[in-house]
Amino acid sequence: MLENLPAQTLPRLLRRTTLSAILVGFVGFIVAALLAPPLAALGVALGVALAIVNLRFLDRQAAKVELAGEQTSKAVRRQLGSRTTLRLVVVTILILGVVFLNAPLGIGIVAGLVLYQIVFVANVLRVVADKGGVG
Secondary structure, rough: HHOOOOOOHHHHHHHHHHHHHHHHHHHHHHHHHHHHHHHHHHHHHHHHHHHHHHHHHHHHHHHHHHHHHOOOOOHHHHHHHHHEEEEEEEHHHHHHHHHHOOOHHHHHHHHHHHHHHHEEEEEEEHHHHHHOOOO
């Protein structure tokens, strides 16, 4: 779906997603600070930051694969998929450890990651709708 969009669309999408996520994360931080333990608010901010850092790693990794030259699409998918899976496993283990050590902080991190994903999906839907939909 996104591969049919103009080349300049993706960087703008990522920039818009990052800025939107920072804004939503700030609002989430304020709401959590008012309604939950202080460490939950910190967790929301850490979760959004972790998601943004993960996106930057993915973006940098994709750029390196593109610079590597002629590769089959299967090799590119395998290379991107294995590194992305490894990052996902590491982040999941770390977050589960934090949840067991300090539940409000861990749940806050998970909430921040979820907020980021909601913002990302909303921004993708907006771009796709602006470009005429999926079909």
